[in-house]
Amino acid sequence: MQTASLAQLINRASRALARDGDAALRPLGLRYAQVPVLASLSEGAELTQKELTEAAGIDQSSMAQLLARMLRDGLIRRAPHPRDARSHTVVLTEESASHTAEAHRQLAELEERAVAGFTPEEISSFKSLLARVNDNLEKS
Structure with missing residues (x-):
């Protein structure tokens, strides 16, 4: 039997985290793909779509689709940019902001499950x- 490649192992772990993250967040009306946006906008932050794209590390069109769904679902709202009349910032609605603490707790439990049996040093x-793998890939 052939050993799985590093890419296969990372992909499998990523898909499992997304699947289990979706299941954990579903009761809150959230999805795992929304986590980077929710985290970036927590504590009242107001960011542009471009800033969110950079923070999440995804392409502009994917972020536009994600934000459109979040806007439709009432999780975010757009506000006029304080210094650029041609631009908007994105902010969490009160409803989604109230769910962020529970979402964080659910995802922390998922992370603990993912590294069960690891020592703090191994983690x-x-x-x-x-982080080094990601840095190497982002350089190219």
Whole structure:
């Protein structure tokens, strides 16, 4: 039997986290794909679509689709940009802001399950190695 490649293992873990993250967030009316936006806008932050795209590390069209769905579902609202009349900022609605603490708790439990049996040193090393993989891939 052939050993799975690094890319296959990362992809499988990513899909499992997304699947289980969706299941954990569904009762809150949220989806795992929305987590980068929710995290970036937590605590009253107001960011432009471009800033959210950069923070999430996804392409502009994907972010536009994600924000359109979140706007439709009442999770975000657009506000006039305070310094640029041609632009808007994105902010969380009161409803979605009230769910962020519970969403954070649910995702922390999922992360704990994902690294069950790892030592704190292994977790730290794993995070560092994954950050380096991401940095290497983002350079190209």
